[in-house]
Amino acid sequence: MSEIFMLIEHRQDAIRDISYEMMTCGRALAEKLNTKLTAVFLGYDADKLVESIRNQAHRIMVVDNEVFKEFNAESYQIALAEIIKKENPLLTLIGHTAFGMDLCPALGTQLGIPFTTDCLDVEIIDGKLIATRQMYDGKLNAKIRFRENPSYLVSLRTGCFPVRDSNIEAEIVNIESPVSAEPDYRKFVEYIEAAIGDVDITKADVVVGVGRGIKKKENLALVEDFASTIGGVVACSRPIVDAEWLPKDRQVGSSGKTVKPKLYITLGISGAFQHVVGMKNSGTIIAINKDPNAPIFNEADYGIVDDLFRVLPAFKNSILEMKSK
Amino acid sequence: MDIIVCIKRVPQTAEAKVEIESSGKDIVKDRLTFDINESDTYALEEAVLLKEKFGGTITVISLGCSDADDTLRIALAKGADTAIRIKAEDFDELDGYKTAQLLSAVIKDIHFDVIFTGCIATDDAYSQIGATLAELLGIPHATLVTNIEVIDSISHVHRELEGGLQEHIEIFLPALFTIQTGINVPRYASLIAIKRAAGKEIKLVGQNEISKDQLLLNTQIEELFIPPVAKQVKIITGSPGEVSEELAGIIREKGLI
Numbered sequence: 001m002s003e004i005f006m007l008i009e010h011r012q013d014a015i016r017d018i019s020y021e022m023m024t025c026g027r028a029l030a031e032k033l034n035t036k037l038t039a040v041f042l043g044y045d046a047d048k049l050v051e052s053i054r055n056q057a058h059r060i061m062v063v064d065n066e067v068f069k070e071f072n073a074e075s076y077q078i079a080l081a082e083i084i085k086k087e088n089p090l091l092t093l094i095g096h097t098a099f100g101m102d103l104c105p106a107l108g109t110q111l112g113i114p115f116t117t118d119c120l121d122v123e124i125i126d127g128k129l130i131a132t133r134q135m136y137d138g139k140l141n142a143k144i145r146f147r148e149n150p151s152y153l154v155s156l157r158t159g160c161f162p163v164r165d166s167n168i169e170a171e172i173v174n175i176e177s178p179v180s181a182e183p184d185y186r187k188f189v190e191y192i193e194a195a196i197g198d199v200d201i202t203k204a205d206v207v208v209g210v211g212r213g214i215k216k217k218e219n220l221a222l223v224e225d226f227a228s229t230i231g232g233v234v235a236c237s238r239p240i241v242d243a244e245w246l247p248k249d250r251q252v253g254s255s256g257k258t259v260k261p262k263l264y265i266t267l268g269i270s271g272a273f274q275h276v277v278g279m280k281n282s283g284t285i286i287a288i289n290k291d292p293n294a295p296i297f298n299e300a301d302y303g304i305v306d307d308l309f310r311v312l313p314a315f316k317n318s319i320l321e322m323k324s325k
Numbered sequence: 326m327d328i329i330v331c332i333k334r335v336p337q338t339a340e341a342k343v344e345i346e347s348s349g350k351d352i353v354k355d356r357l358t359f360d361i362n363e364s365d366t367y368a369l370e371e372a373v374l375l376k377e378k379f380g381g382t383i384t385v386i387s388l389g390c391s392d393a394d395d396t397l398r399i400a401l402a403k404g405a406d407t408a409i410r411i412k413a414e415d416f417d418e419l420d421g422y423k424t425a426q427l428l429s430a431v432i433k434d435i436h437f438d439v440i441f442t443g444c445i446a447t448d449d450a451y452s453q454i455g456a457t458l459a460e461l462l463g464i465p466h467a468t469l470v471t472n473i474e475v476i477d478s479i480s481h482v483h484r485e486l487e488g489g490l491q492e493h494i495e496i497f498l499p500a501l502f503t504i505q506t507g508i509n510v511p512r513y514a515s516l517i518a519i520k521r522a523a524g525k526e527i528k529l530v531g532q533n534e535i536s537k538d539q540l541l542l543n544t545q546i547e548e549l550f551i552p553p554v555a556k557q558v559k560i561i562t563g564s565p566g567e568v569s570e571e572l573a574g575i576i577r578e579k580g581l582i
Binding site: 011070071072073074096097098099101102103104105106108109110114115116117118130131133134135136137138139140141142143144145146147183184185186187188189190191192193194205206212230231232238239241242244248249251254255256257258262263270283284286287291293294295297298299300301302303304305306310311313314315317318319321322 | 336338339340341342343345352420421422425444447448449450451452453454455456457459460461465466467468469481483484485486487488489490491492493494495496497500503506507510541542543544545546547548549550551552554555556558559560561562564565566568569570572573574575576577579581582
């Protein structure tokens with residue numbers, strides 16, 4: 001069989017966005033190849049969630065067992081390996097998420113099928129799979145071809161497939177779970193929710209995002225001062241939190257917060273995908289970075305290629321002047 | 326506790342101009358600076374912290390050409406006991422899968438309780454070596470680790486999920502963990518330690534030790550290209566005063582503040 005399979009990702013009783021994106025991608029591929037899209041749903045007490053995605057795939061394979069209540073890469077791997085071995089799909093899609101990163105490489109290795117991770121796009125040309133990936137801090141893309149094989153596995157990056165409406169009605173196939181308990185050697189214990197900080201950056205109309213280009217913790221005072229002049233809050237990219245210069249709740253990006261302010265100003269942020277995914281839907285984006293090749297300029301509306309320490313004092317004065325008029 | 330840390334020397338491309346080489350499949354490397362991959366620095370520090378707590382040894386392994394020896398020596402200066410370099414020059418084209426097979430071929434003969442890798446390499450950005458290697462070695466793993474505590478051969482691990490959420494899981498040792506940046510504060514190597522490490526032996530492993538016949542590539546790069554522009558940016562040029570005035574004008578016109 002040459003079907004397209006995808007794994008539904010869900011967490012805390014909700015289908016995650018990446019699942020809809022993968023089903024959009026999967027339906028388009030299936031249509032081109034004149035085949036079907038099967039969504040694989042591993043979960044517990046799954047009826048409601050399964051019903052909610054019934055219009056998204058041609059078939060939904062449901063494995064309903066308490067062992068799948070929370071994600072566990074090991075139990076997921078055992079079940080998926082069984083299913084893929086039996087069904088032999090041409091291509092299986094998994095999200096390149098915290099779940100998928102744990103699962104996809106180990107699953108592909110166990111099955112001995114060619115796989116790759118973090119793909120922006122996948123095409124099948126003359127039966128051959130071609131994937132597009134990003135490399136070198138987002139500065140280059142690569143087309144990747146695979147060792148030829150009847151079955152492939154790929155993980156897809158979040159946010160690359162705008163979700164499309166669908167009005168098919170999936171056939172539901174229930175499968176008995178090949179696993180009945182989490183393995184001894186890996187057990188889910190609990191979720192740890194993010195700590196709530198003093199400032200909610202998701203509620204602000206103006207966000208000033210600061211990155212590695214700020215160089216020293218002491219320089220944050222400049223940014224704070226600028227942000228208060230413009231009536232905004234200070235947020236940041238990952239390196240600033242890693243260095244413990246700002247708390248985690250100020251981080252914008254895939255492992256931090258998603259913000260959609262009217263105005264987002266980036267200072268010394270290069271624009272790694274992990275940051276961009278958390279701010280690209282802002283109303284207007286102004287980027288200041290001294291590297292003209294920084295990927296942030298692919299996302300910004302207005303760009304200044306200069307040293308932020310040269311621009312910031314003048315920018316503050318211009319804002320003060322504007323407000324005084 | 327015996328710990329293995331896999332590290333990689335990578336080009337520092339975050340603030341550099343990256344050009345495609347004439348083959349179309351690689352980048353021009355001679356004008357770039359190289360250093361240890363960022364998350365590998367945190368992986369190494371986590372190993373040193375565990376060794377300080379429980380004793381034992383740290384073995385660092387890198388797949389690379391001879392210039393990776395510098396990276397391995399810095400790791401020795403920071404607290405690793407043994408360094409192994411798998412000679413990249415012996416093994417032709419590489420991908421994540423082949424890299425994991427080579428690492429596994431070396432590691433299967435070494436005693437270990439824990440393997441650490443970085444969670445992502447900034448050059449090829451696969452995030453797949455760790456979980457692939459664990460599967461090849463038949464041990465459990467966890468990626469994106471932000472905290473580890475080991476109590477009686479069971480590790481209590483926090484993994485970073487999306488949106489600030491984390492999960493707490495328990496994993497039996499031996500196991501492999503891919504380490505996320507920010508888990509610790511990596512130390513600098515002292516000058517004395519760097520001098521001492523300069524004389525240490527780096528064990529080399531090449532095609533005489535690992536048979537090339539069994540190695541498989543999953544993928545090959547067909548071509549590199551500049552990413553298409555998602556949005557056309559308007560670059561504003563001029564002195565800081567001029568660009569600031571223009572920006573203020575845009576902000577006022579659009580009623581952004």
